[in-house]
Amino acid sequence: MNSVFADPAAWPICIVAGLLTLAGVLLAGAKIVPTLLSDIVTLAATAIAGGMAAVLAMRIGDHPALYWMGGWTPRQGQAIGIAFLADRAGAGATAFAGLMFTVAIWFARGHFAGARNHFHVLMLLFLASQCGFFFAHDLFDMFVWFEMMSVAGFALTGYALRSPSLDGALNFTILNTIGAYLILMGIALAYARANALDFSAVRAIAQGQPDDPLLIAAFVLITTGFLTKAAQVPFHFWLPDAHAVAPSPVSAIFSGIMVSVGLFGVARMVWEVFAPCPVVRHLVHVGLMSLGCGSAVMGAVMALMQRHVKRMLAFSTVSHVGVALIGVGLLGQQGLGGSLLYLAGHGLIKAVLFMIAGIMLSTLGGIDEIGLRGAGRPIWPAGIVMGACALVLAGIPIGPLDAGAQMMDAQARSSGLHGLTLVIGFAGALTGGAVLRVTGRVFFNLGPTSGEEDAAPTDDEREHANRPFAAQLVPVLALLAVWVLFGIVFASGAEDFALAAARDMTLDADFFPRRGLPHVTPVLPWLPALIAMAIASADLNRHHIPDAVYGAFAGASRPAFRMLQAIHDGVIGEYVLWMMAGLVFLAGIAILGC
Amino acid sequence: MNAVDVSSREAQATIARRASVLRGAFAALAVALVVAAWPVMRAMPQFGAHPLIYGDRVNAIGPAERHITNMVSAINFDIRGLDTLGEEFMLLCTVTGGTILLRGGRGEDRRAQPGCVRGRANHRPPDSLRLLCRMLAPLTMVFGLYLAINAVLTPGGGFQGGVVIASALLLIYLAEGYAGWRDALGGEFFDAMEGLGAALYALCGFAAMGLGRPYLAVFLPLGSLKSTFSGGSMLIVNLGVTLAVAGGFATLLIEFMEETRALNPGDDADG
Numbered sequence A: 001m002n003s004v005f006a007d008p009a010a011w012p013i014c015i016v017a018g019l020l021t022l023a024g025v026l027l028a029g030a031k032i033v034p035t036l037l038s039d040i041v042t043l044a045a046t047a048i049a050g051g052m053a054a055v056l057a058m059r060i061g062d063h064p065a066l067y068w069m070g071g072w073t074p075r076q077g078q079a080i081g082i083a084f085l086a087d088r089a090g091a092g093a094t095a096f097a098g099l100m101f102t103v104a105i106w107f108a109r110g111h112f113a114g115a116r117n118h119f120h121v122l123m124l125l126f127l128a129s130q131c132g133f134f135f136a137h138d139l140f141d142m143f144v145w146f147e148m149m150s151v152a153g154f155a156l157t158g159y160a161l162r163s164p165s166l167d168g169a170l171n172f173t174i175l176n177t178i179g180a181y182l183i184l185m186g187i188a189l190a191y192a193r194a195n196a197l198d199f200s201a202v203r204a205i206a207q208g209q210p211d212d213p214l215l216i217a218a219f220v221l222i223t224t225g226f227l228t229k230a231a232q233v234p235f236h237f238w239l240p241d242a243h244a245v246a247p248s249p250v251s252a253i254f255s256g257i258m259v260s261v262g263l264f265g266v267a268r269m270v271w272e273v274f275a276p277c278p279v280v281r282h283l284v285h286v287g288l289m290s291l292g293c294g295s296a297v298m299g300a301v302m303a304l305m306q307r308h309v310k311r312m313l314a315f316s317t318v319s320h321v322g323v324a325l326i327g328v329g330l331l332g333q334q335g336l337g338g339s340l341l342y343l344a345g346h347g348l349i350k351a352v353l354f355m356i357a358g359i360m361l362s363t364l365g366g367i368d369e370i371g372l373r374g375a376g377r378p379i380w381p382a383g384i385v386m387g388a389c390a391l392v393l394a395g396i397p398i399g400p401l402d403a404g405a406q407m408m409d410a411q412a413r414s415s416g417l418h419g420l421t422l423v424i425g426f427a428g429a430l431t432g433g434a435v436l437r438v439t440g441r442v443f444f445n446l447g448p449t450s451g452e453e454d455a456a457p458t459d460d461e462r463e464h465a466n467r468p469f470a471a472q473l474v475p476v477l478a479l480l481a482v483w484v485l486f487g488i489v490f491a492s493g494a495e496d497f498a499l500a501a502a503r504d505m506t507l508d509a510d511f512f513p514r515r516g517l518p519h520v521t522p523v524l525p526w527l528p529a530l531i532a533m534a535i536a537s538a539d540l541n542r543h544h545i546p547d548a549v550y551g552a553f554a555g556a557s558r559p560a561f562r563m564l565q566a567i568h569d570g571v572i573g574e575y576v577l578w579m580m581a582g583l584v585f586l587a588g589i590a591i592l593g594c
Numbered sequence B: 001m002n003a004v005d006v007s008s009r010e011a012q013a014t015i016a017r018r019a020s021v022l023r024g025a026f027a028a029l030a031v032a033l034v035v036a037a038w039p040v041m042r043a044m045p046q047f048g049a050h051p052l053i054y055g056d057r058v059n060a061i062g063p064a065e066r067h068i069t070n071m072v073s074a075i076n077f078d079i080r081g082l083d084t085l086g087e088e089f090m091l092l093c094t095v096t097g098g099t100i101l102l103r104g105g106r107g108e109d110r111r112a113q114p115g116c117v118r119g120r121a122n123h124r125p126p127d128s129l130r131l132l133c134r135m136l137a138p139l140t141m142v143f144g145l146y147l148a149i150n151a152v153l154t155p156g157g158g159f160q161g162g163v164v165i166a167s168a169l170l171l172i173y174l175a176e177g178y179a180g181w182r183d184a185l186g187g188e189f190f191d192a193m194e195g196l197g198a199a200l201y202a203l204c205g206f207a208a209m210g211l212g213r214p215y216l217a218v219f220l221p222l223g224s225l226k227s228t229f230s231g232g233s234m235l236i237v238n239l240g241v242t243l244a245v246a247g248g249f250a251t252l253l254i255e256f257m258e259e260t261r262a263l264n265p266g267d268d269a270d271g
Helices: A008-028 A035-060 A088-108 A117-135 A139-160 A163-194 A199-208 A213-229 A238-245 A248-274 A278-304 A309-329 A333-364 A377-394 A399-414 A420-444 A469-489 A491-505 A524-540 A547-567 A572-593 B009-043 B053-066 B071-079 B081-106 B127-152 B158-185 B187-210 B234-258
Strands: A065-068 A083-086
Touching: A008 A035, A008 A065, A008 A083, A008 A088, A008 A117, A008 B081, A008 B187, A035 A088, A035 A117, A083 A088, A083 A117, A088 A117, A088 A248, A088 A333, A088 A469, A088 A491, A117 A139, A117 A248, A117 B081, A139 A163, A139 A213, A139 A238, A139 A248, A139 B081, A163 A199, A163 A213, A163 A238, A163 A572, A199 A213, A199 A248, A213 A248, A213 A278, A213 A572, A213 B009, A238 A248, A238 A309, A248 A278, A248 A309, A248 A333, A248 A491, A278 A309, A278 A420, A278 A547, A278 A572, A309 A333, A309 A399, A309 A420, A333 A377, A333 A399, A333 A420, A333 A469, A333 A491, A377 A399, A377 A420, A377 A469, A377 A524, A399 A420, A399 A469, A399 A491, A420 A524, A469 A491, A572 B009, B053 B071, B071 B081, B071 B127, B071 B234, B081 B187, B081 B234, B127 B158, B127 B234, B158 B187, B158 B234, B187 B234
Parallel strands: none
Antiparallel strands: A065 A083
């Protein structure tokens, strides 16, 4: 082994280029390589990529290192080439992505029989582009990987090729392409001022001219693009449409890691490039936190109103990523670390839930909560897993999701924001309640009367997996085992790592230092889960609620529900208008903050 | 998403009302965005201003350190070669995705009659056209190769050259008709060309590492300025791009043409 490969700073490019090479070779052998062999090779590659990244995160430790491609190191202080940054934030995120892809590809065996090797090629490119994005230390290079990720996502969404799936894939493509276009304009503006694309170089210019309108506009445009990928209100409209139609292993990847990639991009931009601008810090603290709160609340309400299980899970993703966005907006190391941990915890649980949805599609032949009432009793183990995941989603005080929430909450309270617990609890209670309701109705035959979810859009689709129920459940249980490992066995290690990753990403700056605050009372953490159970049991026992009480409640809430349903009507023109409104909102905050 | 009856008069009135609201909202938002963009536009560098330190530096680096005269190639294949690696695989990703989406609808069966469109006669191309295309196709292909190889000296490169080579394939199709073209070429060949070409680029970076240099560093002799074989390993990565682009475009051509294939009774149009 050559000493060049032993340098951990060189590992990121080895991971990315290795995955790319393998994708090329697999495509070349599309007709020769049998599917089983490409399954094995792809699984091994994603697992090795994730494992290498995990070892890298350990070995690089407190000394993040830049690796200049082609040996083009900066000349007289000016960046010439492109660098990859090996730090714990990027390496940790890559390790997590490797885990998600390994499990999703394992679960997907049998789903994509018709696509043969092409599915593997796309998945390898999907993972490689995410790794490249996590390691990139250059605005345009980051954009290249971001675009590749989008292209792979578009193709995988439309795979089923039925007319609703093409609608969903088109909405996804159009909105994300507009987002990518905004990012490109933002990069152009940053280059116009800084004459460089390297993060550190642009940051140095921002330090010299912190009030420059070009840099602020660049941040607004780039952030809008990344928030579109992260599916934050009001840029989120593509997510439910795409999730509802994408094959479930692909949905697991979308919710598990792809939306988090958008948030990771926002955090990188904030901390590594634009943090010296006071207007940007104001924008992040006020604008992003309001968008995060809006997403957390609206996503949760929408999730409760759905009957199409994958749409429901998609809205719950909007809600939980909104909570994580608040963590980024807190502008402190602890908040950012909590946000990263929360995203990881959410990704694990959400991937499990999407795989359960996939099992429902393939074994029960549907995904409609009301239509499948009681149909799930023969596969009750899936129901138990789903119920447990619902409780975790609601925020029971175990596991990475809750640990991240507590870190964000501690940061918020030390900046004087005491309401964050309420937002997190609200998001958890409603989304957890919605999933619990599905569990009760589908797997335990409860809830003969339906309520507001009756009016939600639905679709009779099905997926065929050529594998028995038990074989599909194994990857699900494996992912749950990982959750137990990080949530219970290595809980404090995971927390420390998230903090260390946040320290790397913030370049050791801290705009709102934390103070040690006592955690809240022991009863309160269980409250969201209790409320979730209350919501689910109220929804499932509607036939026992006196008509007068129920009618009054339904009458009061119906106009709001109707309006929310009407906004999410799948009309692409309206979605684009909402994007414009979001852009105007962010720009307005930036202008007022000047 | 739900099917709604839009024929009734009330429905039409609702749609019209909604459309006017949307137009108003668009106008208001567009005005707001222009207002917000105003200070940004005022702060832009003057048109034609020349504070382009980076460009000047690259202009100095290209001839001096890489012995080449086309700076765009210096940026694409060396200084910012990683971006090109990403772009190349993005193309591969797009072509693969397109193939999946198109094949998903019609399967891969090649036995059925290709190149048929219902209601349109399938004439044999006239001899004059065939002669012209048979003469032009090899010339076009040589021109594509020239564009690709000469990238270190004059504008060109693997992307442009690859597209020109793929258009030579289109000329062969014009001359021979689709069925003959498909039999002569075959999609497997282009898959291999595309995948291996792209992999060649990535492997070229690893080769540099194997020789103890950074990823994608130059490891071949640089040659002399203004000679075709200058620029070191830029030639190899450029060749990889050429193969990948030509293979990718050819695959897309085949897949689009296959859309015209008449379906067999057994084929399921909806996958």
